[in-house]
Amino acid sequence: MKVTRLYQFSFFALLFNSAIAFADIRLQAPESVGAGATVVISWQGQGADNDFISIVTQGEAEGKYNKYRYARKGGPVKLVAPDVPGDYEIRYLNASRPYQTLARSKLTVTEVTATIEAPQEVMAGENFSFSWSGPDNERDFITLVSKGAPGRKYGKYQYTRKGPSLSLRAPDEPGEYELRYLMGSSKKTLARSAIQVKATQAKVEGPKQVPAGAKFSVDWVGPDNQQDFITLVQRDAPGKSYGKYRYTNTGNPVVLTAPDEPGEYQVRYLTGSAHYTLGSYDLTVTATGAGLDAPTEVMAGSMVNVTWRGPDNVQDYITVVKQGAKEKEYSDYRYTHSGNPALLQMPEIPGDYEIRYLTGGSHRTLASRPVKVTPASASLLAPESIELGEVVPVSWEGPGNNQDYVIIVSSGSKQNRRGTYAYVRRGKNLRIASPAEVGSYEVRYVTGGLMQTLASVNLEVTPSRIPGTLQVVRSGEAGTEGQALPAISIILDASGSMLQRMDGRRRIEIAREALLKLTEQVIPENTLFSLRVFGHKEKDSCRTDLEIPLGPLNRSAVKSKISAINAMNLAKTPIAHSLQLAISDLAQAKGEKIVLLITDGEETCDGDPAESIQQIAGSGIDVQVNIVGFAIDELMLQETFQRWARLGNGRYFDAQDAQQLENSLSQSLQESYEILDQQGALIGAGELGAAPIKLAPGAYRLRLVGGSASEYKEIQIESDKLKVVSL
Numbered sequence: 001m002k003v004t005r006l007y008q009f010s011f012f013a014l015l016f017n018s019a020i021a022f023a024d025i026r027l028q029a030p031e032s033v034g035a036g037a038t039v040v041i042s043w044q045g046q047g048a049d050n051d052f053i054s055i056v057t058q059g060e061a062e063g064k065y066n067k068y069r070y071a072r073k074g075g076p077v078k079l080v081a082p083d084v085p086g087d088y089e090i091r092y093l094n095a096s097r098p099y100q101t102l103a104r105s106k107l108t109v110t111e112v113t114a115t116i117e118a119p120q121e122v123m124a125g126e127n128f129s130f131s132w133s134g135p136d137n138e139r140d141f142i143t144l145v146s147k148g149a150p151g152r153k154y155g156k157y158q159y160t161r162k163g164p165s166l167s168l169r170a171p172d173e174p175g176e177y178e179l180r181y182l183m184g185s186s187k188k189t190l191a192r193s194a195i196q197v198k199a200t201q202a203k204v205e206g207p208k209q210v211p212a213g214a215k216f217s218v219d220w221v222g223p224d225n226q227q228d229f230i231t232l233v234q235r236d237a238p239g240k241s242y243g244k245y246r247y248t249n250t251g252n253p254v255v256l257t258a259p260d261e262p263g264e265y266q267v268r269y270l271t272g273s274a275h276y277t278l279g280s281y282d283l284t285v286t287a288t289g290a291g292l293d294a295p296t297e298v299m300a301g302s303m304v305n306v307t308w309r310g311p312d313n314v315q316d317y318i319t320v321v322k323q324g325a326k327e328k329e330y331s332d333y334r335y336t337h338s339g340n341p342a343l344l345q346m347p348e349i350p351g352d353y354e355i356r357y358l359t360g361g362s363h364r365t366l367a368s369r370p371v372k373v374t375p376a377s378a379s380l381l382a383p384e385s386i387e388l389g390e391v392v393p394v395s396w397e398g399p400g401n402n403q404d405y406v407i408i409v410s411s412g413s414k415q416n417r418r419g420t421y422a423y424v425r426r427g428k429n430l431r432i433a434s435p436a437e438v439g440s441y442e443v444r445y446v447t448g449g450l451m452q453t454l455a456s457v458n459l460e461v462t463p464s465r466i467p468g469t470l471q472v473v474r475s476g477e478a479g480t481e482g483q484a485l486p487a488i489s490i491i492l493d494a495s496g497s498m499l500q501r502m503d504g505r506r507r508i509e510i511a512r513e514a515l516l517k518l519t520e521q522v523i524p525e526n527t528l529f530s531l532r533v534f535g536h537k538e539k540d541s542c543r544t545d546l547e548i549p550l551g552p553l554n555r556s557a558v559k560s561k562i563s564a565i566n567a568m569n570l571a572k573t574p575i576a577h578s579l580q581l582a583i584s585d586l587a588q589a590k591g592e593k594i595v596l597l598i599t600d601g602e603e604t605c606d607g608d609p610a611e612s613i614q615q616i617a618g619s620g621i622d623v624q625v626n627i628v629g630f631a632i633d634e635l636m637l638q639e640t641f642q643r644w645a646r647l648g649n650g651r652y653f654d655a656q657d658a659q660q661l662e663n664s665l666s667q668s669l670q671e672s673y674e675i676l677d678q679q680g681a682l683i684g685a686g687e688l689g690a691a692p693i694k695l696a697p698g699a700y701r702l703r704l705v706g707g708s709a710s711e712y713k714e715i716q717i718e719s720d721k722l723k724v725v726s727l
Contacts, residue, residue: 050095114190139184202278213313227272290366315360378454403448487528487589495535535571542605576607
């Protein structure tokens with residue numbers, strides 16, 4: 001009896017607790033909705049995290065449910081009403097089996113209807129409009145299908161939520177179709193409208209015969225529906241095939257390129273959707289010939305003129321490959337459109353090769369000519385020894401290719417990468433900077449491609465004599481403290497080479513940072529200032545842009561502009577043109593002016609910076625052209641910049657790292673002097689009042705930068721002594 005009483009007590013306790021739980025849940029929901037409508041259900045009460053709400057047929061067995069939503073965080077939840085009209089129940093179910101119903105609410109689902117108004121006929125492939133009325137439930141849509149397609153079938157469609165007037169594209173295939181209004185929940189069809197898609201045609205006309213690889217025009221007449229196109233295929237190609245093509249919306253006529261392979265072809269007008277052929281005509285592609293004329297024997301790595309005869313179609317090119325190389329192989333090449341003859345570099349490894357004329361489309365060989373590449377040789381003439389710090393004069397004989405160079409490396413070095421150097425394109429007589437340390441070295445002629453050593457001579461670097469020092473100061477009455485700076489026009493190189501990295505950062509990032517410090521900390525506010533940049537906006541371009549027109553320096557505006565500058569890969573270096581424009585940029589400034597060029601490379605836009613600077617200097621304008629070379633490691637290029645700066649009555653500053661770049665930019669706006677030897681070669685430079693510079697003992701000329709080129713002061717430097725000169 002005790003067990004029975006305990007069982008009875010537990011059973012009644014469970015019923016009592018369930019009644020409390022049931023009483024604690026209250027549902028708020030509509031009593032009636034249309035079929036497929038979204039039902040918003042709110043609830044109140046103390047439920048479990050995984051309790052859920054579902055809609056079931058009225059009278060459905062306890063614990064049953066259909067699609068549901070968890071009743072977390074107090075709702076509301078959204079459910080889609082059934083698409084069959086009738087009486088239903090919204091149930092709040094307990095999270096655990098047997099999914100006891102804790103609350104319920106009656107729901108009547110009423111019937112819904114829809115209508116579609118559309119044209120009875122449309123042309124294949126065209127866009128057509130239609131209107132509709134209906135429940136517009138969530139994800140309801142209008143679709144176009146073949147007449148008699150099974151229920152719930154759909155093709156291209158538009159959601160009704162996009163508005164009461166919609167459009168679709170007719171199929172490319174003519175026939176009987178239906179527009180159908182489908183419910184989003186079950187894809188039940190609520191309305192339909194018959195529509196006939198009528199056939200459309202097109203016509204294409206053009207030459208009946210063209211040479212292989214040639215361009216030709218095709219006139220067309222057709223519907224010009226979205227993505228319709230004209231294509232060229234083999235004459236017996238199956239329907240829907242396509243090769244190279246042009247969309248009809250690009251114009252009439254369209255221009256196609258014939259295949260490189262002669263044969264029988266067909267030009268076709270294809271629909272953009274299903275690629276149905278609406279019109280065509282036959283085309284014969286005829287063979288085209290080519291010929292080559294070049295030496296039969298050449299030196300390895302040399303540049304050879306190859307005279308050619310051929311179609312000169314787009315991207316046809318001349319190349320050199322190993323004799324017997326597979327079809328379509330190529331190495332160094334020149335496009336035929338670049339000129340005739342084509343200047344082609346031969347391989348650096350001796351052997352038997354072929355020069356070939358290849359088509360730009362399929363790389364088909366139209367002509368070939370054998371060529372024997374013989375070993376290259378070179379010779380060097382250089383001093384046997386120099387003092388540390390002296391320039392090394394080197395003359396050479398050899399292939400003389402554009403990227404060949406002469407380099408100084410440690411004796412016995414296995415690599416030709418690290419060392420002071422000069423490109424042989426600078427001329428037969430080179431000047432190479434001294435190595436940084438005393439020791440035994442080799443001067444080598446190195447090919448630009450495979451870095452092969454063609455010639456080598458020994459060089460001994462001995463300790464230098466004890467230098468003297470020179471300090472140049474302002475005279476007492478010539479102080480310049482407090483004077484405003486001249487108007488400043490800065491030219492910044494943002495070409496592709498400025499993307500190279502230095503100590504983990506790109507050069508352009510370092511240049512931006514240094515330029516920001518110059519404008520924020522060195523140049524006084526309201527100084528007349530302009531900024532021109534090249535290389536930052538277009539690839540393969542010589543474009544130069546005035547980013548900040550001349551005006552009083554506004555530091556916040558300048559900071560914003562400079563911070564946004566970035567280099568662009570493959571952009572070129574228009575130094576000459578930028579210098580010419582910089583003078584125009586300063587046209588409104590009166591008195592003294594400074595043009596400051598910041599660059600990491602040489603002119604690549606066929607300009608002549610020296611000529612541009614000479615024109616500036618000879619125009620009577622009071623201007624000083626200073627140049628800061630960033631990461632320039634070739635002495636002869638540095639000397640070229642030095643020569644340009646002197647032509648502009650200015651000074652060259654060499655910066656090999658970030659700190660030197662900051663210092664150079666600051667120094668470029670200070671009064672400077674230059675030290676020249678008795679032959680006029682630049683030996684050193686500095687700023688008035690700055691720390692002394694070291695010079696080898698001897699006689700020199702001192703010139704104030706910005707003064708007359710003929711105004712010199714003769715000085716004598718003695719070993720281990722300080723010379724102070726007042727200007």
